[in-house]
């Protein structure tokens with residue numbers, strides 16, 4: 390990758406210029422409280438560097454997956470409030486993304502100040518598959534930078550998204566690689582060019598179809614894939630088991646059956662949980678019990694039971710695999726760790742990663758939040774990446790639109 394860097398932009402001079410920065414401020418919230426500010430802290434250095442150099446910083450970011458229209462629960466306000474607390478320069482939030490509020494606040498911005506535009510995904514054009522629609526939105530974002538603007542992509546967690554604020558703005562402005570993206574890519578490059586084996590990949594979380602797609606290119610690259618979190622139920626269903634009310638992507642069952650068929654020839658083995666924690670409902674205080682993975686419907690909750698964590702036997706089996714590994718990449722919590730009763734699987738995996746001598750990388754907003762919430766320190770892991778899907782797609786060897794668009 391031979392992109393222009395933020396330091397080159399600073400050397401060119403940014404005082405008084407509008408610099409558009411894509412950050413990843415997609416943090417977990419409990420109501421309006423940020424429960425893990427890791428991504429905000431990781432985004433701050435680039436914003437500060439630009440502020441210190443006198444730029445007028447326009448920040449774009451997304452939060453959650455709103456459906457292309459404003460929705461109060463997806464406002465960036467909690468994230469921006471936290472950013473403003475941490476920053477030693479003025480940070481404001483516009484009430485819209487490219488509307489009157491954004492234009493007025495941008496026009497009033499002083500050197501060294503930052504304005505965060507409201508959630509880019511409040512506009513359906515941000516994520517459109519139609520190039521012209523995304524382009525029109527990108528034009529409106531770029532117009533806020535006046536005649537001498539530039540773009541810095543610092544949102545590592547979103548580099549795998551061909552979205553207007555990630556990709557299309559970079560085709561319209563002189564564009565630069567942010568320091569966070571640079572650091573993340575350097576670590577992952579090392580992991581892919583000099584992979585020490587056995588190489589174990591642990592997958593979980595709730596973005597099931599995104600992550601199932603990634604497995605295609607991990608076959609043959611990873612020695613072992615440990616399957617937990619929401620996706621494990623699609624694996625169980627693919628093996629012919631009933632999963633009651635658990636998260637299930639029915640249309641992905643044939644895809645998983647195909648992976649299972651090809652795994653041995655590809656030299657990759659899957660480890661699927663043998664026991665699961667099943668709950669009566671999706672709640673912190675739900676009744677729950679451990680059952681065999683092939684007997685989920687036989688729990689006390691019958692067909693309405695929901696699998697919310699891997700069981701203790703599976704957690705031990707996963708930990709043993711991790712103990713024997715030389716490289717471990719982990720994305721996606723093993724269960725609904727936000728509820729203490731269903732955090733044990735995730736805790737066991739985090740513990741195994743901290744106990745092993747292997748090089749360990751944890752990727753993903755919620756995975757990083759999980760290890761911190763459960764009391765682990767960042768320094769106990771080889772690297773904590775701000776991007777889950779992004780780092781998985783990098784490890785797959787896929788071209789990432791947010792990176793390739795910055796290539797000179």
Ligand SMILES: Nc1ncnc2c1ncn2[C@@H]1O[C@H](COP(=O)(O)OP(=O)(O)O)[C@@H](O)[C@H]1O
Pocket residue numbers: 593594595596597617618619636696697698720721722723724725726727752753754755756757777778
């Ligand atoms: N069995 C499960 N059922 C429903 N949700 C789950 C399950 N296991 C894990 N999750 C949820 O997955 C979410 C994180 O998923 P994801 O966004 O894919 O991870 P990351 O942000 O680390 O990439 C967590 O909020 C967690 O509660």
Ligand SMILES: O=C(OP(=O)(O)O)[C@H](O)COP(=O)(O)O
Pocket residue numbers: 413415453454546547550596752753754755775776777778779
């Ligand atoms: O949270 C994110 O990704 P992750 O859960 O894979 O770490 C990024 O902010 C990207 O969000 P998206 O997966 O809704 O595009």
